Amino acid sequence: MRTALFILLITVITSCSSIERAGDQKRAQRSNSRYIGEVPNMLKGTVKHHVALMGYDSTYSDTYEPSVSSGYGLVIGLNGTGSSEIPPQVRAHMIADLARRGVGQSTQGFGSMTPDELINSDDTSVVIVEAIIPQAATGRKPARSNMKPDHPSLRGTTFDVHVFAEPSSSTSSLEGGMLLPTYLRLGQLTTGKGQAREVAVASGPLFINPFADPDSVGKDYVSRTSGRILDGGEVMVNMPMRLILLDPSHARASMIQTAINRVFPEQQGQDGPTARGINDEQIEIRVPPSWKNDVISFMEIMTHITLRVQNPETIAVQVKRMIERDPSPRNADAAIWRWRSLGDRALPIIRQLYEYPDEIPRLAALRAGGGLKDPMCVPHLIEMANADIGLGNRLDALDLLQKMPADFRIEVGLRPLLNSPDLEIRLHAAETLVARNDPAIDKYTIGNKFDLIVVNSDHNTIYVTQTGVPRIILTGNINITRPLTMQTWGSDLLIKESKTNEQALEVKYRNNTGHSSRYDNISPSLPTFTMFLSHLTTPEAPAPGLDLTYSRTIGAIHSLWRQQYLNADFKVEQDRLLAAIQRLTSETTYTPRPEFGTEETVEVEELDSRFLK
Numbered sequence: 001m002r003t004a005l006f007i008l009l010i011t012v013i014t015s016c017s018s019i020e021r022a023g024d025q026k027r028a029q030r031s032n033s034r035y036i037g038e039v040p041n042m043l044k045g046t047v048k049h050h051v052a053l054m055g056y057d058s059t060y061s062d063t064y065e066p067s068v069s070s071g072y073g074l075v076i077g078l079n080g081t082g083s084s085e086i087p088p089q090v091r092a093h094m095i096a097d098l099a100r101r102g103v104g105q106s107t108q109g110f111g112s113m114t115p116d117e118l119i120n121s122d123d124t125s126v127v128i129v130e131a132i133i134p135q136a137a138t139g140r141k142p143a144r145s146n147m148k149p150d151h152p153s154l155r156g157t158t159f160d161v162h163v164f165a166e167p168s169s170s171t172s173s174l175e176g177g178m179l180l181p182t183y184l185r186l187g188q189l190t191t192g193k194g195q196a197r198e199v200a201v202a203s204g205p206l207f208i209n210p211f212a213d214p215d216s217v218g219k220d221y222v223s224r225t226s227g228r229i230l231d232g233g234e235v236m237v238n239m240p241m242r243l244i245l246l247d248p249s250h251a252r253a254s255m256i257q258t259a260i261n262r263v264f265p266e267q268q269g270q271d272g273p274t275a276r277g278i279n280d281e282q283i284e285i286r287v288p289p290s291w292k293n294d295v296i297s298f299m300e301i302m303t304h305i306t307l308r309v310q311n312p313e314t315i316a317v318q319v320k321r322m323i324e325r326d327p328s329p330r331n332a333d334a335a336i337w338r339w340r341s342l343g344d345r346a347l348p349i350i351r352q353l354y355e356y357p358d359e360i361p362r363l364a365a366l367r368a369g370g371g372l373k374d375p376m377c378v379p380h381l382i383e384m385a386n387a388d389i390g391l392g393n394r395l396d397a398l399d400l401l402q403k404m405p406a407d408f409r410i411e412v413g414l415r416p417l418l419n420s421p422d423l424e425i426r427l428h429a430a431e432t433l434v435a436r437n438d439p440a441i442d443k444y445t446i447g448n449k450f451d452l453i454v455v456n457s458d459h460n461t462i463y464v465t466q467t468g469v470p471r472i473i474l475t476g477n478i479n480i481t482r483p484l485t486m487q488t489w490g491s492d493l494l495i496k497e498s499k500t501n502e503q504a505l506e507v508k509y510r511n512n513t514g515h516s517s518r519y520d521n522i523s524p525s526l527p528t529f530t531m532f533l534s535h536l537t538t539p540e541a542p543a544p545g546l547d548l549t550y551s552r553t554i555g556a557i558h559s560l561w562r563q564q565y566l567n568a569d570f571k572v573e574q575d576r577l578l579a580a581i582q583r584l585t586s587e588t589t590y591t592p593r594p595e596f597g598t599e600e601t602v603e604v605e606e607l608d609s610r611f612l613k
Contacts, residue, residue, distance in 0.1 A: 042322055048304060050245055054244050055136065056135045056241045067132070067239075069133050069185060070129060072127070072166075073182030075179050076118075076178055078176065081171065082122050082177075083170040084121070093192070095119065128164055129162070131161040134159050137157035138238055139157075139237040141153075156236055156292075158235075160468065162226070162227075163228065174227050179204060181201050181202070182202050183200070184202055199235065201233070205229065207229065207550060231469055242282050245283075248279075250279075250280040268289075269289050274302075297371070304338045312343065323335045336364050336367045340371045350374070351377075353365035354380050366381060370397070371400065373405060375407060382413035382414065385417065391424065395428055402436060411433060415433070418433075419459065423459075423461065426459060427461075451470070452472050460478050480524040482505075493510075498522075503524075504522055504524070505529070507546075533548045534549075
C-alpha cells in the first residue's frame with residue numbers, strides 16, 4: 001500500500017514539472033520623451049519648450065519650402081502684341097473658365113464677345129501665372145452687413161505674382177496688359193478634373209522690367225513676354241500651420257491650446273479659435289486677422305507664451321534676472337518675445353532696463369517696450385535710430401517707431417535722418433515717416449498705378465520698388481538738366497527744350513496706336529515730370545499727361561538718368577520673387593534678368609544690403 005502511494009506521488013510530481021509556469025506580469029511604463037535636447041533656461045515653461053512648428057519658417061531656408069501656386073489666366077489690352085496660339089487642352093480650359101465667370105454676357109464688360117473670340121484676339125494672350133503663397137496666410141473674409149465687399153479690412157494676405165506668356169504662343173509683348181482675375185491652385189499646373197482646389201486669386205496691371213530699351217532686341221537678356229503684378233495676388237482661404245508636440249500628451253496639448261487662446265482670443269472675422277487641438281500630438285494654429293501683416297511677430301510671441309498661469313510681473317522679473325545674469329544675444333532675443341507675450345503688465349519691469357549700462361539687456365528691453373507700444377521708450381528709440389551703432393539696431397528702432405501711436409516727438413526726431421549719408425537709413429526713415437503720415441513728406445497716389453513720395457533731403461536719390469506696393473521715392477531737389485535732346489523707345493518718346501519757354505520741356509509721345517501728341521511747358525522738376533508721365537487726363541483732372549504705366553514711367557526716368565540728364569543716384573529694389581520660385585520648383589521657364597542694361601549698369605556690389613536681402 002505504501003509502495004503504491006509512493007509511486008503515485010512520484011508520478012504526479014513528474015507530470016507537474018512539464019507544465020509551463022506563467023511569468024511575471026508586465027507593468028505599464030512611461031514612454032521616453034522624443035525630445036532629448038537641453039532647453040535653455042530662458043525657454044523653460046514656454047510653448048517653444050514643448051513643440052516644433054510645422055508649416056512655417058520666418059525665412060525661406062534650405063529646410064523649408066513654402067507652397068508654389070499656379071494657374072492659367074488671360075491678359076487683355078495688348079494692342080496687337082498678343083496671340084491666340086495655345087494647346088487645345090489649354091484653350092478648352094480657358095473657354096470653360098471664362099464662360100463660368102460670365103464672359104460673353106453684356107453685364108460683364110466685354111459686350112457680346114464670346115470667350116473664344118476673346119482668346120482669338122491679338123489684343124489678348126493666355127498666360128501662366130505663378131506665385132509663392134505666403135506662409136500661414138489668412139484668407140479673404142466675407143463682407144458683413146453695411147460693408148462694401150472690396151473693403152480693405154476684408155482682404156486676405158496679398159503677394160506678388162509672376163506672369164509669362166504660354167510657351168507655345170507667339171505673343172511678342174505683355175507690356176501694358178491687364179491680367180483678368182485668375183484663380184491659383186497649389187501643386188502642378190494642370191487642366192481638367194485633376195486640378196487642386198483654388199486657394200488664391202491674382203489680377204492687375206503687369207509690371208515689365210523698365211530698365212531695358214525696347215528697341216535693343218538682342219542686346220539685353222530681358223523678355224517682354226514675362227512680368228509681374230506687384231501685390232496682385234490675394235489668398236482666399238486660410239492656410240493654418242500646426243504645432244507638433246515633442247512629447248505627445250493630451251493634457252499638455254490642452255494646456256498649450258488654452259495658453260495660446262488666452263493671449264490671442266478669437267477675433268471678429270476669424271473662422272475658429274487661434275489654437276485648436278487635433279490630437280495629443282498636433283495643435284492647429286490660425287493667425288488672427290489683426291496679425292496677418294506681421295506673421296513673424298505673431299509666431300514669436302505665440303511660441304514664447306508661458307504655459308502655466310502665473311503673475312505676469314513675477315515672470316517678467318524672472319526674465320529680467322536671467323538676461324542680467326547671462327546677457328547673450330540668444331537670451332536677449334528670447335527675453336524680447338517673452339516680455340511681449342506677457343503684455344502691458346510687464347512694462348514696469350522692462351522700463352527698469354531702458355537706461356541699463358549693458359547694451360544687450362538695454363536694447364532687448366527697448367525692443368520689447370517698442371513692440372508693446374510703450375510711449376516711455378520713444379525717446380530711447382529715437383536716440384537708438386540716430387546713434388552711431390549697428391545698422392540692424394537702427395533699422396529695428398525705425399520699424400518700432402513706425403508702429404507707435406501718434407506722437408509728434410517721433411516725426412521731429414526722425415526728420416534729420418532724411419539727410420543721413422547712409423542710403424538705407426535715409427530710405428527707411430522716409431518710409432517710416434510716410435507710414436506715419438508726416439506732413440513734412442509729400443505723398444501722391446497716381447491713379448491706381450503707384451505712390452509717388454517726395455522727400456526734402458540734402459541727397460538727391462531716385463528709388464523704385466519692384467515688390468509689394470508700387471512706389472517711387474524721390475529725395476532732394478532733382479531736376480532734368482539742360483540742354484537736352486533725348487529720344488527713347490525708338491522714336492516714341494522725344495524730350496527736348498521748349499521753343500516757347502526756356503524754363504520748360506517739350507515732349508512728343510507716340511502711343512501704341514501710332515497717334516502723336518505734343519505737350520508744351522512741362523516743368524523740368526522730376527516730381528512734376530513724373531506725374532505728367534503717368535497722369536491720365538480726364539474732364540475731372542484736365543492736367544496734361546501721357547497715361548504711362550508704372551513700368552513705362554520708371555523706364556522713361558531711367559533713360560534720362562542713364563543719359564546723365566538727372567542729377568541724382570538711381571537705386572532699385574532687388575527682385576526676390578523669381579529667385580525664390582526658381583529655387584522652389586524643379587523646372588522653370590523663367591529667364592534671369594539684370595536690373596540694368598549691359599553698358600551703363602549698376603553693379604550689385606554698389607547696392608546697399610537693403611537690396612540684397
